[in-house]
Amino acid sequence: MNYVDLDPALQPLIESYLEPADRDRLAPVLAALGADAAERLAPLADVADKNPPTLAQFDREGDRVDAIDYHASYQELQKAAYEEYGLSALSHRGLHGWDDLPPHLVKYILSYVFVQAEFGLACPVSMTDAAARTLRKFGEGQQITEAIDRLISTDPDHRFTGAMFMTEIHAGTDIAQTSTVAERDGENWKLSGRKWFASNPDADIILTLARFPGGDDTTRGVGLFMLPKRRPDGSKNSYVIDRLKDKLGTRSMPSGEVTLDGAYAVQVGKLDRGFRQMAEMVNTSRLSNAMRATALMRRSINEALAHARTRVVFGKPLIKAPLMRMTLLPLQAEAEAALGLVFYCGDMLQRGDAGDESAAAQIRVLTPLAKHYICKRARFVTGEAMEIRGGRGYIEEWPDARLVRDSHLGSIWEGSSNVIALDVLRCMRKQDTHRLLAKTMEEKLTPITLAEAGPEVRELLTRWTAIVDRGDVILGAEPDVAEALIGGYADDLAQLIMATLLLEQADAEVTRDTNFRKLLVAKAFIGGNISADETAVVDTLAHFEDIVDGASVTREALSSLPAPVA
Structure with a gap:
């Protein structure tokens, strides 16, 4: 088993966002991690979850030591994360064939695969990375320089967390x-x-x-x-x-x-x-939270699909049941939409760091938007996936319960959802970022001439105009009213961004590979989340296997769908 091979959205996004030389360097380590995460790291994570660390405050002489003892399974996970794959160092030094710094996306891609096996360790990994970034940006002096050097080290005898x-x-x-x-x-x-x-x-x-x-x-x-x-x-x-x-x-x-x-x-x-300087560390961790929540979605869907394919009910595999397909397809669309947003955020962070002012303004608001929406949706997706496995899913011997428990943390760490929504409001007040996002997303939609995407493009362009108007109303409202409305607005804004990115990626995959699979995903997400049209989701069920397996869908096969309404 290889988690990379089980993810139909990952490789096409890599091809869209990374340059060929970066893809070539990433490919071998990604393939190795995908297999390692599924075969070695996930079982270790199950053991570590059931053997939590313990604190020894004093040694046998009575001296205060505050030593934390970790189970061997967690120690092996640490070695993999910090040393073998260098997840906390990837934004700071050349690794895995890069002489210079890899793009930020490389870190998020590898971490996304790792987290499908182990979520808890990803927190200190992210904080180690974010601490080095913050100290590099604001700190001075020899002690801080030495701290950075050790935070970004992969040497087991030298590295810090x-x-x-x-x-x-x-x-x-x-x-x-x-x-x-x-x-x-x-x-x-x-x-x-x-x-x-x-x-x-x-x-x-x-x-x-x-x-x-x-x-x-x-x-x-x-x-x-x-x-x-x-x-x-x-x-x-x-x-x-x-x-x-x-x-x-x-x-x-x-x-x-x-x-x-x-x-x-x-x-x-x-x-x-x-506080403003600490916000650099917090914001970096918030984006990692969104990535980690996306990874939990992906793993939970993999588990649900595996169960539905082997569970026989009333003489046929559960996955053949229409209602089960109608349950699984929106989860798949949610996970792919979330991954698309994580990729876009990673790209904007890269561009912002390079001096692109528009990208810097976008990532400032995209980070809380991604955390606000994706982390909450991960609770739903993991819960639905657990239910698909039924009583087994509720039993701790299976991974579903751990995925559900872990999923609740994303909405709490680095600011609960209400705090994050208020951060979105601050960005809007300071830089009209709702207008910046609308302009950027409209520029992505306008060039799409794919006839099969026409209804969705028109739908989203109309909704972008409306959501800008809603944002202006919120900014013009009394403070108490604006704060009351911003939570729902943030979710709607995030969904529109995700839907737009899905259509952009769909257009890219049709142009590059003549593959209409992503367009089906986009139609399912937009029908289920934007237009609330269940029939649009049902219409895509004819290609359910193609969607979840990552198969190529031709234009001729797509013609089996009902004709779009003008």
Whole structure:
């Protein structure tokens, strides 16, 4: 089994977004990871989930050590992620045949396949990557340079992992309520306070927030600091892990409560810009959240398809039942639409980093939009897939229950859905990003001359005009009204973007390969999510096997669908 081969959307998107030389370098490592994830890493993840880490606060001499013991299965997963595939280093150094930095998409593609096996470890992997990016962008000095070097290392004897400690009892969403304080200690700082939800709490390098002397009571009074696990002299830093959390999901990866007691720290960037600088790390992690949620969708659909193909009910395979097909097809369309958005976000991040102002403005709003929509949909898709397996799916011996448990975290980590929706509103207020997105997406739709896509193109162009008008109404409304409306608006905006990207990819696949399969996916997604036309979804069921298996669909085969209404 190979997770890459089971994914009909992945390779065509790679061909659309990556240059030939990058595709050639990616191909062997992607093929290897696809097989490894299915055959070795997924079974390890099942074991790690059932053997969570444990905390030893003291050694046998009574000295405080705060050592976390990991099961051997998790340690092997760590080796694969950090060393064999270098997932946290891919945005920072040449690996896997690249002399220079690979495109950001390479990291997201490989991580997407890895997460189909193991979700929990992907959090510290993402935070390690994001910590290096944030320190590189804002930090200065020898200690920070050395920290970056070790965060991006794949050497087992040299590499560091990263984390961010933000959440406090009263300061999760409202960072201005941060109670951790920083005091000057020569050229550096001492931090004191409690962090209530700290994932990967024994990380080597932690980025955290604290109030600094003379700062005001807003987020400008909160500075960003690098908190190393050990002081420069090698001694243990002055913070302790009070306990590990008993969590619904991500059981393989520890999260804990931490008390800082005059902990040694290094200032990162400008003191009064701490929260904005930390937002760089948070936003990077938010995009990874959307990618991880997409991976959970894909794995859960693979499991549902495998079950439906072998389960015989009333004398025939379950997958032949029309209602089962009508259940599975929208899930497939959701997963492919989500993957298309992740690819587009990765591409915009690359372009934004290269100085493209429009791309930078887009990724700023695309990141919360992707997290807001995809992470919530992953809860639905994984739940539906579990139900398809029935009682077996509810039993922990099968992977479905773990996928459902893990799926709930995406909508909570790095900001719950309401927080994320308000971030979308801020982007709209600051840069009219709803208009920028509409202009960009209309420019993608207008050149599509594929006759078979005509009804969908016209539908989406009309809806883009309407959603811009809705956005303008929200921006002109009283603040309370705007905040009340932004959640639903964000979901609708995300769906329109995803539908547009599906049609763009469909047009590309017809032009490149004379393959109409993606157009069927687009029709199913638009019928089920945009126009609420169930008959449009039913019409595509004639090609169900082609869609889920990734087979080529010719124009002649497509003609079996009912003629579109003008």
